[in-house]
Amino acid sequence: MIPSVGKALAEKAAGKMAELIVVDYMGRSDMDNRQSLKRNWQELSCKASDIEEEVHREEMSGKKKRKREVDSWLKNVKNLSPEIDAFETRGSSWRLPLKEDPVGKLQLQVKELVDQSRHFDGLVLDNYDNIGEPCLPTKLFGVKFEAAKQRIWPCLVTDDISSIGIYGMGGVGKTTLAKHIDYHLSEKPSYQVLWVTVSQDFSVTSLQDKIANVLGITLSNRDEEDARARILRGAFSKMERLVVLILDDVWEEFCLDRVGIPLHPNKCRLILTTRSREVCDRIKCQRKFDLQTLDTDEAWDLFKYRLGSETLLQGDLENIAKSIVEECGGLPLGIITVAGSMRGVSNICEWRNALEQLKTCSIGYHEMERDVFPILEWSFNRLDKYERNCFLYCCLYPEDSKIKKKELIDLFIWAELMSKRDSRPKAFDQGQTILNKLIKVCLLEETKDFKADDRVKMHDLVRDMAIRIT
Incomplete structure (x- = not known):
């Protein structure tokens, strides 16, 4: 022991x-x-x-x-x-x-x-998957658009210009022009382009969050606006290249300093797109560019380009098609939408009927959209019952939402927006067919998210039209 x-x-x-x-x-x-x-x-x-x-x-x-x-x-x-x-x-x-x-x-x-x-x-x-928007933007049509791009470009290389405003009515091509500028600037190693979509649902904090996201930083919701603005200014100051911040679809004025955007010709420059010249003035854009509609020949060229080679336009059919293009008033969005709806249609009776329908469209709309809304309504009226149901369902998503295709089709099935099928796979195929149709007629746009997943989105004017119809 x-x-x-x-x-x-x-x-x-x-x-x-x-x-x-x-x-x-x-x-x-x-x-x-x-x-x-x-x-x-x-x-x-x-x-x-x-x-x-x-x-x-x-x-x-x-x-x-x-x-x-x-x-x-x-x-x-x-x-x-x-x-x-x-x-x-x-x-x-x-x-x-x-x-x-x-x-x-x-x-x-x-x-x-x-x-x-x-x-x-x-x-x-x-990155061959090319996450996000396509690298090469939609082709520009029209002397005015090319001229606008050529006039904007020198402002980006001039030492004393730090802010540029692009304005014009909805559907005239402001975002498309901005995407061309984004694309060409991104090819230059001395520039860092940041793209933010602002939209109608605006607040200073929401804009700060969106800018922080493209800068790769996180802002605390507990911080005051001033503290968040200081963090953003600090992040901009650390950027080694000249930053060009593109704010797309701005609806109202705001104070740049309050948000945390430190404009300087050699550090940070701003390009914004808006439907209002007044917004450009109040934000004090140093250069302002007004985008006008296409002339008759340019509108016809765009229509033929978007219609494709499936439909041969000759004789009376060509004359009817030109009359349809005239009803679009030179608006690129309207022309693209109409061309998408008529793609593959060869019967002259259908073309004549389409022209008459387009002339009689009348939906309540704001003065600025008086030209494009009837065109969008016309395209909507050409859908069948189930296609309309599914299209209108899409406007329930917030503005500028990028919606997963599979998620959307599942909701079509869940909400019983389509005709009955005896199995889920068959119902899913029907939903995919309807979604493809809405994309084909340009009422929905194809896009991708940061994971390269297939998604769709609505142009804000198309969504406005859908909401007013409902």
Whole structure:
């Protein structure tokens, strides 16, 4: 009994002695190891931050995506951070057996990550999936549009111009022109283009959130507007290239400084699109460009281009088609919508009937939209019962929503908007057919989200028309 107790006491004493040795060791040489770990971790953290920032800038163009090995490396650095923090917090309170060396273990992990970062053969790859909007925008038609682009371009390379306004009625092509400017600027390495869609549902905080999103930063909802604005100004100031911020579809004036947009010819420039010249004036755009409708020949060229080669326009059929184009009043959106509805139609009786229907369309609308709304209504009237149901359902989504195709078809089925089918696969096929029809007649636009998932969206004028019909 006594010998066993003595043995236990001896083992306990030996353990205590080992612990004291560890404490003494950590008081001297291990302190140097801790300082070395701290320095190496700081170096690794800075490197990870720089790589994340560089990768994010490349990804914002939509033409590049991060390599998998880079993404995995960044995640490993992030996962190691809590261990480092916990170790520093516990500090000298650690009491471990001699065989365990937490400092050495962390040192090894940090060293491996630093070594990995030195062997990256580039950080990004070409993004052939081309997330988001198509890289090459819709073709511009008309001398006026090309002239507007040529007049805007010098303003972007002139040292004293920091703000540009593009205005015109709905459907005239303001967004299309802005996308061309975006595309050509993105080809120049000295520019960083940021695109934000503002829309009718406007507030300073919502605009701040949208800008923060394209800058790759996060704003707290608990912060006041002024604090959020300071964070945005700080983010803009860190951009290495000349920033061109494009605000599309602005409906009302706002104070740039209140949002956190620091205009400067050599740091940050602004391009906005709006339906109102007054908005351009109140935001104090230095240059303002008015987009006009297409002339007769330009409208006809656009119609033929969007109609495609399926329909041969000759003789009386061509004359009727030209009369239909005249009813569009030179509005690109109206012309594109009509051409989409008539694509593949070859019977002259259908063309004559389409012209008569277009002439008799009359929906209540604002003066600015008096030309385009009847055209959109005409296209809607050419749909069958189930296609109309599905189309009107889409306007329940908020403005500028990018809606997943599969999600939308599932809702068509759930809401019983289509004719009955005896199985879900057959019902889904019907929904896909209707969705394809709405895209074909240009009442819905195809797009993609940041994950390259297929989605659809409504032009804001098309949505306004749908809401008024309901």
